[in-house]
Amino acid sequence: MLQGLVDFFSTTGFALVTWKMLVMWAVAVVLLWLAIAKGFEPLLLVPIAFGALVANLPTRGVITTEVKPNGAIDSAIFRIEGRVLPAEHPGAPGEANLQVLKVEKVEGGLYDFISQGIKLELFPPLIFLGVGALTDFGPLIAMPRTLMLGAAAQVGLFITFMGASLLGFSAKQAASIGIIGGADGPTAIFLTNKLAPELLGAVAVAAYSYMSLVPLIQPPIMRLLTTDKERRIRMQSLRKVSKLEKLIFAVVVMIICILLVPDAAALISMLMLGNFIRECGVTERLVKSAQNEIINVLTIFLGTSVGITMRADSFLAAETLKIIVLGVIAFGFSTASGVLVAKLMNVLSPNNPVNPLIGSAGVSAVPMAARVSHVEGQKYDPNNYLLMHAMGPNVAGVIGTAVAAGYFLSTLGH
Amino acid sequence: MLQGLVDFFSTTGFALVTWKMLVMWAVAVVLLWLAIAKGFEPLLLVPIAFGALVANLPTRGVITTEVKPNGAIDSAIFRIEGRVLPAEHPGAPGEANLQVLKVEKVEGGLYDFISQGIKLELFPPLIFLGVGALTDFGPLIAMPRTLMLGAAAQVGLFITFMGASLLGFSAKQAASIGIIGGADGPTAIFLTNKLAPELLGAVAVAAYSYMSLVPLIQPPIMRLLTTDKERRIRMQSLRKVSKLEKLIFAVVVMIICILLVPDAAALISMLMLGNFIRECGVTERLVKSAQNEIINVLTIFLGTSVGITMRADSFLAAETLKIIVLGVIAFGFSTASGVLVAKLMNVLSPNNPVNPLIGSAGVSAVPMAARVSHVEGQKYDPNNYLLMHAMGPNVAGVIGTAVAAGYFLSTLGH
Amino acid sequence: MLQGLVDFFSTTGFALVTWKMLVMWAVAVVLLWLAIAKGFEPLLLVPIAFGALVANLPTRGVITTEVKPNGAIDSAIFRIEGRVLPAEHPGAPGEANLQVLKVEKVEGGLYDFISQGIKLELFPPLIFLGVGALTDFGPLIAMPRTLMLGAAAQVGLFITFMGASLLGFSAKQAASIGIIGGADGPTAIFLTNKLAPELLGAVAVAAYSYMSLVPLIQPPIMRLLTTDKERRIRMQSLRKVSKLEKLIFAVVVMIICILLVPDAAALISMLMLGNFIRECGVTERLVKSAQNEIINVLTIFLGTSVGITMRADSFLAAETLKIIVLGVIAFGFSTASGVLVAKLMNVLSPNNPVNPLIGSAGVSAVPMAARVSHVEGQKYDPNNYLLMHAMGPNVAGVIGTAVAAGYFLSTLGH
Amino acid sequence: MLLSSPFFAAALPTHPGIGETIVFQINGLLVVFLALATIWGVLELTGIYFRRAAARAKATPPPAVVAPAPLPGLPPQVVAAISGAVCVVIDARHRILAIAPVTADLDWAHEGRRQIFASHQVR
Amino acid sequence: MLLSSPFFAAALPTHPGIGETIVFQINGLLVVFLALATIWGVLELTGIYFRRAAARAKATPPPAVVAPAPLPGLPPQVVAAISGAVCVVIDARHRILAIAPVTADLDWAHEGRRQIFASHQVR
Amino acid sequence: MLLSSPFFAAALPTHPGIGETIVFQINGLLVVFLALATIWGVLELTGIYFRRAAARAKATPPPAVVAPAPLPGLPPQVVAAISGAVCVVIDARHRILAIAPVTADLDWAHEGRRQIFASHQVR
Numbered sequence A, B, C: 001m002l003q004g005l006v007d008f009f010s011t012t013g014f015a016l017v018t019w020k021m022l023v024m025w026a027v028a029v030v031l032l033w034l035a036i037a038k039g040f041e042p043l044l045l046v047p048i049a050f051g052a053l054v055a056n057l058p059t060r061g062v063i064t065t066e067v068k069p070n071g072a073i074d075s076a077i078f079r080i081e082g083r084v085l086p087a088e089h090p091g092a093p094g095e096a097n098l099q100v101l102k103v104e105k106v107e108g109g110l111y112d113f114i115s116q117g118i119k120l121e122l123f124p125p126l127i128f129l130g131v132g133a134l135t136d137f138g139p140l141i142a143m144p145r146t147l148m149l150g151a152a153a154q155v156g157l158f159i160t161f162m163g164a165s166l167l168g169f170s171a172k173q174a175a176s177i178g179i180i181g182g183a184d185g186p187t188a189i190f191l192t193n194k195l196a197p198e199l200l201g202a203v204a205v206a207a208y209s210y211m212s213l214v215p216l217i218q219p220p221i222m223r224l225l226t227t228d229k230e231r232r233i234r235m236q237s238l239r240k241v242s243k244l245e246k247l248i249f250a251v252v253v254m255i256i257c258i259l260l261v262p263d264a265a266a267l268i269s270m271l272m273l274g275n276f277i278r279e280c281g282v283t284e285r286l287v288k289s290a291q292n293e294i295i296n297v298l299t300i301f302l303g304t305s306v307g308i309t310m311r312a313d314s315f316l317a318a319e320t321l322k323i324i325v326l327g328v329i330a331f332g333f334s335t336a337s338g339v340l341v342a343k344l345m346n347v348l349s350p351n352n353p354v355n356p357l358i359g360s361a362g363v364s365a366v367p368m369a370a371r372v373s374h375v376e377g378q379k380y381d382p383n384n385y386l387l388m389h390a391m392g393p394n395v396a397g398v399i400g401t402a403v404a405a406g407y408f409l410s411t412l413g414h
Numbered sequence D, E, F: 001m002l003l004s005s006p007f008f009a010a011a012l013p014t015h016p017g018i019g020e021t022i023v024f025q026i027n028g029l030l031v032v033f034l035a036l037a038t039i040w041g042v043l044e045l046t047g048i049y050f051r052r053a054a055a056r057a058k059a060t061p062p063p064a065v066v067a068p069a070p071l072p073g074l075p076p077q078v079v080a081a082i083s084g085a086v087c088v089v090i091d092a093r094h095r096i097l098a099i100a101p102v103t104a105d106l107d108w109a110h111e112g113r114r115q116i117f118a119s120h121q122v123r
């Protein structure tokens, strides 16, 4: 009797819980509190926090991790068991190294398979399919100049790249930290998984938390860099954009971006496919699926898969703190450069001025950053409706960050 | 002309139909009748019966089965055809057995791939994600004592384990037969696929059929073990449980169960993630997906994949009859032990008595077993509303069976 | 500074754009115009056209294609990187060629994985699951004779097979071109992927475009082959078909077709499973998923995966033009043979005549071909309601084409 | 299960001649007609059974459905409004047998219980 | 992370004897009761805290909700119709505080803006 | 198709110096501005075309939409109720041209047919 119980207890997980794992339990609870009580990107932070909790529990059959010779930790490993069959016609030319493997058994934990959605770079582009189906690029097409504000908002990315490399991060890691300033979850996860998978947890948590902090981080910077007169600038109401224009926009943006940064093709093509089926008006069934089924289901799996990488020994490291600090800097500089470039545009073409407050909306986090510009503008002139104008740079920022990610990939990725 | 037709007929399946397959067609039709006319778990039994029909037809390109040397039948086998490339930097240390396989072709039937959802243990935890999102643990939190009734209801599992091993089943097979008494489809399929995949069809059919028979099996046992006075016991109405309590419940249960039975981590973590996103109130989009898209689509694939394993030569065997008989015994003992432990609780703490009729609800099949206790109670006192009280043990039984499966896995699984 | 920019530009895609790719951009735009402005099967042609655009852009991380020694182009290739582990018990008999591969990394582009849905023949049967859930076979069961019109409509398939092989296509290619006349997207893609994957793009585009052209192609042929008196034939209203009959129909059709053409088992079993869960009335949740989530999501992926195979050098070839011409011929003959067999039926059993106009509906494209017969009939007698009668051959044609595909597979497939 | 399909002896060569294609075609058509004719045959059989059953059913008229005597004093528009509401809530075929004033005060409790009963059939 | 579970010394042989099965069973039951009893214990603790919190909340009555004085001259059926419409549109728990006539003409613009605000929280 | 990307000669070393990072940054920014500026240019061109098209459209006023003369004797609330119902059923932009009493008795048959017509466009 006793011997059986003793043996059973040797299989339980109590002995494997380290104090670091308890700290991670606390981190997960704090993230859950931020998401539920403070409304910090709940759709992402709740699954991420839950994944982090599971990552720091002595589970069996959920995730397999291995420490590689060079110290890096590799997770989501599974085994294929099968019989090597002789190739059908071995003699034929070009059949030299042909191998036929009859797979009899595949073994792995639940998240060894679900996390492949991240490792194979499938979830981010497919979520961008949904984001494209939810986004209206009308305001941007009506005022194409705001593209420059979307580009300006990427300055924070590159400045933080320098900051990170100064703090000792490798070039690949510095790029993954800089991308946080782009305020686009899928793009950040897409890039970080390719360049620095070991930072995935920290980068995702920083990116999604800062997106929720936009209403706190941006207003002080916007007020600091703008004069009272500039804040009251009223802009002409946007012209109505026709369906055909929006369809042409989707195809043109896809062609230009893929030609310039082929490495961002997966993200850009899915973003524009989602937008195209939204605007063309004859694919209602597909739009509904992209906006709901696809994006909701993948968000649960993306969030938990990111959380599962947040193991105590890799997350509770100095790098994580550096990343959190650098993340704020990235957001700060992106906001500032958006506003400054808006002021520059007024200098260059004073006749139809741009209210600099919409510059900060270049930091995507659609549509929250645009809402912040609108609310900020109303503080100085209650009848100044900036929302639609701010949506221009807001959605331009999504394209800007994808292009920046493409640049990082083509220079550092291969 | 004729020769072509004769050749064609050699490819048709007529010659391959055995009388056993005809018997299986009848079994499938009976299951369909039970599901449609008698309402026996239709969402599961219809796909399972259809899968069984396909399993016993001479199909090509649907399922590949092979008889292994030791007589066991292995199904859902597929082939990977590719070229073995020399590892990029062969000389490097630790690269000794590194192999890069460029996959050019993957070949297999439709259910060789869909059934991987069961073989890789993906469908059961993901369906538990949906079950968690559909379950209200409020009644259990309001009356934690009912956890003991959930535990008591697992007695049937272990008694049937002994019965099965006496009837000559191996320990692993006995565990897979015992789990039927837990009345949880996903848990039964999760355990059986790991310990005794050859019994998958019989165990699943028995489990889901008995869940529908709960309104027939339980009442006689409940009446047998309770006195008239006990059946009229009125219980205090349950206190209202706050959102925070439900959130804490989800996290606490996950931590305790994973620490104690790490092998049940996949099931428990998904069950509690589903419940957490239901109760936290800020992830409405994710809850809707878990409750509908995920659970419906996976139920079609789970059901048909289970059905596809029901091949004549493995299903039409003495074991199947033994399993069906043992299944009833499992349900009977689980019901009885639930009621008896409820009576025991009244003896131990007579001040706030428990109506033993809710003990039988420990046999999950949520919410049907709780309904049976409620309806039974009303026969003796029309104004005695036991439903909410019975939901306590009902949902506790889901956790109890998952823990029992964890015990079986950690002792027999490795 | 400059050197960095020059290096960056060496990674851009401008240099890789050939004039052929520009032609394909035009082809994609024309297809989009047909889908959006002319309503040509938008749900399919929009994703296909978009996929074609991406296929002809210098992308990285989207699709991997390789030219095989025999000149054929193979796409959707991915790599598996792992360590070959010694088999657990190497000595055991039958373990000779056992190999355990610990997979550490899987590499491939977004559509190298999504397109596996087509290469592994998963999307077509699963879309047929949805088609089955959307189809009412009542009219066919009420007038079983119309099955002969469904069969007659397959004549076009075989005539075009001969036409294609005369034009120099191989037998396998001829079968893939003939199937266009069946007007069933999933069946055409299922067969073409197996027999002649290199023609996938052209066959899919031709099939879906001609389905939309049914209201233009069919009426002239229908008028040509029918006398005024025949067009006014009124048919008795169809009897009401009970639920039980529809359930029996689903099972009977599945058994007969699988016995006769085992190779069509995947398509037929999913079509009938979808129809069974629709008609049995107790699986509402599963029907809703099959009719919406499953079919919508898979249509996006099927369409784009087909489009991605439309690379300039394989699509812009003489074969494509031949396929487009042969496609029309296939549709024409199918329509004609449907009408002629209807007239033959009137000769054989003059007592209850069939209005030959419904014969053309044997060319499935459900429910459009049936609508064409109805509208055509109303031109000659406004109170002659042929729609329900035309639905008979219309849905029979779906089964007919699946059987024809099974014939092609069993004769040419192995 | 996977049929190890016998090697199809007279399988068509990659580029079959005219004769062979014609034979191949006719065989194909025969197979399609054979399959659909078999289904036709079976449907005719089941058809006979079900047509007879339907005839028998018509012979014995269904139990006379007595029109629900509307509650005295209930204006017709209110009856129409109530049946409209019922139709929206019960999204399936239904027949209103009676309209009675609410007596017991337990109705919302019953509704709560009904929701739990129907809460989920997926297990 | 994957526990390399220690080889379970006294793992059951494939066909255990009666004695072994009984021991195995009882251990199994003990583990199940242990797990659920631990949860019970924790729930009793949290229960005490939350029962006290609920009691305190009952002591301090929630701020009296003053009934919204209906706009003079607004017939009761119109109030009923408006609250019905509100209930259909806001598909969640809500309380109507006041009903006021439309003044500003910007309302549909606000509605447009509200839709953009709520357009999507997934990023 | 996969570009076998030429080995990026001056790829950044793992730990680039200050000078290299600054150059790398500026290049990055230039690429982003270049991409978005190209899109800006194209949008300005299409913008000109569409602004002119919109102006021309405004010049030729759209065919005057004659207000649907409501059926004599039809009280305004009934018209309001009908258009409300139409709005709920047709869940898209629409304009009511006329309201006419039901004449033919085939309407429900037409509705059945309409549902079959729209039953599914996925093939």
Ligand code: NA
Residues within 6 Å of the ligand: A181, A182, A183, A184, A362, A363, A364, A365, A397, A398, A399, A400, A401, A402
């Ligand atoms: Na951005």
Ligand code: NA
Residues within 6 Å of the ligand: B181, B182, B183, B184, B362, B363, B364, B365, B397, B398, B399, B400, B401, B402
């Ligand atoms: Na249970």
Ligand code: NA
Residues within 6 Å of the ligand: C181, C182, C183, C184, C362, C363, C364, C365, C397, C398, C399, C400, C401, C402
């Ligand atoms: Na067809």
